[in-house]
Structure formats: structure tokens, C-alpha cells
Amino acid sequence: ARAQIGVTGLAVMGRNLARNFARHGYTVAVHNRSYAKTESLVADHGTDGDFVPSESTADFVASIARPRKIVIMVKAGGPTDAVIDELIPHLEEGDVVIDGGNAHFPDTIRRERKLADLGLHFVGMGVSGGEEGALNGPSIMPGGPKESYATLGPILEDISAKVDGVPCCTWVGPDGAGHFVKMVHNGIEYADMQLIAEAYDLLRHGLDADAAEIGKIFEEWNAGDLESFLIEITADVLQHVDAETGKAFVDVVLDQAEQKGTGRWTVQNALDLGVPITGIAEATFARALSGSVPQREAGRAALASDAGTWDVTDRDAFVEDVRLALYASKVVAYSQGFDQIAAASAESGWGIDRGAMARIWRGGCIIRAKFLNRITEAYERDADLPLLIADPYFADIVGKGLQAWRRVVSQAALNGVPTPAFSSSLAYYDGVRAERLPAALIQAQRDFFGAHTYRRVDKDGTFHTEWSGDRTEHDA
Ligand code: NBP
Numbered sequence: 001a002r003a004q005i006g007v008t009g010l011a012v013m014g015r016n017l018a019r020n021f022a023r024h025g026y027t028v029a030v031h032n033r034s035y036a037k038t039e040s041l042v043a044d045h046g047t048d049g050d051f052v053p054s055e056s057t058a059d060f061v062a063s064i065a066r067p068r069k070i071v072i073m074v075k076a077g078g079p080t081d082a083v084i085d086e087l088i089p090h091l092e093e094g095d096v097v098i099d100g101g102n103a104h105f106p107d108t109i110r111r112e113r114k115l116a117d118l119g120l121h122f123v124g125m126g127v128s129g130g131e132e133g134a135l136n137g138p139s140i141m142p143g144g145p146k147e148s149y150a151t152l153g154p155i156l157e158d159i160s161a162k163v164d165g166v167p168c169c170t171w172v173g174p175d176g177a178g179h180f181v182k183m184v185h186n187g188i189e190y191a192d193m194q195l196i197a198e199a200y201d202l203l204r205h206g207l208d209a210d211a212a213e214i215g216k217i218f219e220e221w222n223a224g225d226l227e228s229f230l231i232e233i234t235a236d237v238l239q240h241v242d243a244e245t246g247k248a249f250v251d252v253v254l255d256q257a258e259q260k261g262t263g264r265w266t267v268q269n270a271l272d273l274g275v276p277i278t279g280i281a282e283a284t285f286a287r288a289l290s291g292s293v294p295q296r297e298a299g300r301a302a303l304a305s306d307a308g309t310w311d312v313t314d315r316d317a318f319v320e321d322v323r324l325a326l327y328a329s330k331v332v333a334y335s336q337g338f339d340q341i342a343a344a345s346a347e348s349g350w351g352i353d354r355g356a357m358a359r360i361w362r363g364g365c366i367i368r369a370k371f372l373n374r375i376t377e378a379y380e381r382d383a384d385l386p387l388l389i390a391d392p393y394f395a396d397i398v399g400k401g402l403q404a405w406r407r408v409v410s411q412a413a414l415n416g417v418p419t420p421a422f423s424s425s426l427a428y429y430d431g432v433r434a435e436r437l438p439a440a441l442i443q444a445q446r447d448f449f450g451a452h453t454y455r456r457v458d459k460d461g462t463f464h465t466e467w468s469g470d471r472t473e474h475d476a
Contacts, residue, residue: 126182
């Protein structure tokens, strides 16, 4: 047994991860359900490094030095369980099984318990960066037993992306913590993409410009605070021309966004935790609306449009307003995502360091961005920061863009351009900073129809008013 690590599941992700390990000098045992993929990996990329191919699971496991480290990179769900069950009879105490697929974190918690009972380590590992990242350095979010990180961590850090020499990989927390954080990462990715899409839509309507012109604006934005992978690829995509029609590529793509489910999981979990992640939720629903074909047909046919021509007089000022609104909304989306991580971490006792999460998202992953440095700094100033946008740096920058944000959201509403994420983020901002919320009225209504009781601003206790009787108040 000479391999230092094994990878089973050699579709795009597993194949590239295996190549990444090999390129970093590790001897990599490789295996796939259908052997042809294993053979083609070695045939096509054998020069990347030292691969040990096996056709059977028994040979694969036997080719890895103990304690074994085996990365599973197969389709999430049933296939992952099938592979785990196939591996188990061949494993020995102390071996580490790592699931690098997009598992839902409750599955990871279940699998970790099962393997722990067998004396095995199970690491649920979030991997972001797509196939490119897997090959050249992804952002890696491993959870599971901390002791497994002592031997596994250095290898993962080695193959992860680096920013300023710092690896985009760290131990996230026990059992499902790694996959949980990957899930929220994807949720934030949904919000980020929706916000960029809304900014694009606003610019297109407001400036009456073509896609390529908007692409140039994103290119300029990418040189400033907004610098990020998603802004960069947006600039590129918007300037891409469809070879067949000669039209802007974005204009020939059907406007129905699909999803694989991580956004939905993020929102479902936030509802369970009671954490308002309005940016991510609106982004997820916006995709759902785009795919609601019969509803959109009915809406187009029956619903009035009173929107005239949007007459933007100062084009540069408008572009700057949209940029500031995008930045502010983005900070809100991240702030909400980090709230969700804090709430889940507290509930599950994961002890997740939010600053470290922002640090490992700076490179390799889809939401990599310059401004994640600012988030890490905010949590370094105060590890228990209750609200990211309330950190002095963000409060200042969002405050300075507040008027621009309001102008953009109101102009969008007046001109009939839907901006669910921009608008809801501004509403969240105004909600979270309000002295008093109309929640007082909600409580009164609840007490009226359901005797659900309320608390008072001027004394302790819980009270109920006899609404249908003499309206006296008594302790509840
Ligand atoms: P896929 O998700 O397309 O899965 C294909 C792999 O699963 C093949 O190796 C296939 O073997 C194997 N497999 C299946 Br399907 N059922 C199996 C079973 N019952 N037993 C054993 N093997 C089985 O591959 P991928 O796109 O490379 O993604 C791998 C994982 O990484 C997924 O969980 C994905 O969600 C996650 N991920 C993907 C990305 C991305 O950008 N694509 C990014 C981050 C994470 P076969 O060759 O014999 O059919």
C-alpha cells in the first residue's frame, strides 16, 4: 500500500481533484464504479503524477497506506451511501472517509454517526470552485472529527487555492459543519448572482444600452470594491457574441433560471432557524418565478404595464447609484448568510469561526471576492459581532451609499423593473435599524384573535387583554 490518498468517483470533479493531488506530489489511488473512467484518467493525465488505478473496491482500499484517506466524489444522495457501504467492509479502525460531494448536511450528520460507531472517521467536505477549482485549487470546507484534520488538513490545504499565501481551507467544525457552510456559501452565491442580474437589468433599462456596453461597466466595477469572480465573468459573458446569430449571447439564452437545490436547502434551514435571509430567499424565488412559464404567460397577457420610457439624464451618476446599491445589497446578503451560520453553529454546538469562513472563501470558490477580506477583519475586531452590516467599516460604507440605494429601488419601482433582491435588502436594512417595528401591532392582533399574549414596553411579564369581554388586561 503506497498511495497517500484515494479518490473514488472520477467524473469531472473527482478526476480533477485526483489530478490536483497528483500534481502536488501525492501518490493517488483512483477508482470509479465503471473502470473505463479510471483508465481514461490514467491514460490522459498519467503525466500529472503518480496514480494507482484499481478496478475493484478491495484493491483500491488495499492500495492506500493506513490510516487511509479516501475521498468520495460521486453524485450526492443514494450514490454516496452506496459507495460508503461498499467501502466499509474493507476499512480498518482510524481510516478517514471524506465525502467531497454536495451532500445535504443532515445526511452528513447521519453518516458521521454511523461511521463513528464503526471506529471510522467521516469528514463531510464542502468543495467549491467547479471543475476548474478542483483542478487548480478549490475552496475547501471540511467538517467531521477534529483529530482527522491533523493528518488530512495539511494535504487539503496543499491542494486548495491560496490568497496571499494563505490556504482557502480550514477545519470548519464537527459532523455536518463543513457541508452546512458549503450550503450557505451556495445560498450566498444565489443572492450574489441575483443582485448582479438585477444591476444588469437596471442598467439595461435605465441606460437603454446593449449587453456589451453593460459588460464594459461591469469590467470597470471589477477594478474597485466589487472586484470578484462573479463580476468578472459577468463582464465577460455580457460581451460574448453568439456565433450562430451574431447577437449578444445573453439575448439568445432562455430566461428561465434552473437550480440544483442548495439555495432551496439554505432557505428551508433559515426558516427552521428563524433567521431572515431575505436576499438568498428572494434570489431563490426569483429563479422559481423565471421558471413559472404558465404564470408568466398569463401575467404578460393580462397585467397592465404603466411603465413609460425610463429617462436617465445623468448616466454616470445613475451607474454609480446602481454600483452603490449593488454593494449595499451584497453586504446585506452576506450579513444574513453569516447570521445563519452563527445561528446553526450555536444550535448544533459547531463553534464555527465566521472570520475563518470569509477567509477560506477569498479564493478558489464561486463567491471569491476582494471584500471578503473586510468581512474577516470585521470578525477579527469582534468574533461575536451580532450583525455584520453594523461593523463600523460596513455601517460606514453602506451608510454612504444609502441615498443611492433608495434612488435605485424607487426608480426601479416607478419604472416597473423588478428588483426583488435590491428592494428586500433595503427593507431589511430599514427593518433592522428601526427604533420600533409594527411587530407591536402583529402581537396585538395575535392576542386579539388567538389569546397568544404579548409583552409590554413598560413592565416585565406576559399579558392578555379580554378583547371580547370588558377589555381588562391581566397577567397571562
Ligand atoms: P456527478 O455528480 O455527475 O456523479 C458522477 C459520478 O458518480 C460518477 O463517478 C459515477 O460513476 C458515480 N456514481 C453514480 Br452517478 N452512482 C453511483 C453508485 N451507485 N455507485 C458508485 N458510483 C456512482 O459527478 P461530478 O459532477 O463530478 O460531481 C461529484 C460531486 O461533486 C457531486 O456530489 C457534486 O454535487 C459535487 N460538486 C460538483 C461541482 C461541480 O461544479 N460539478 C462542484 C462542487 C461539488 P460512473 O462513472 O460509474 O457512472
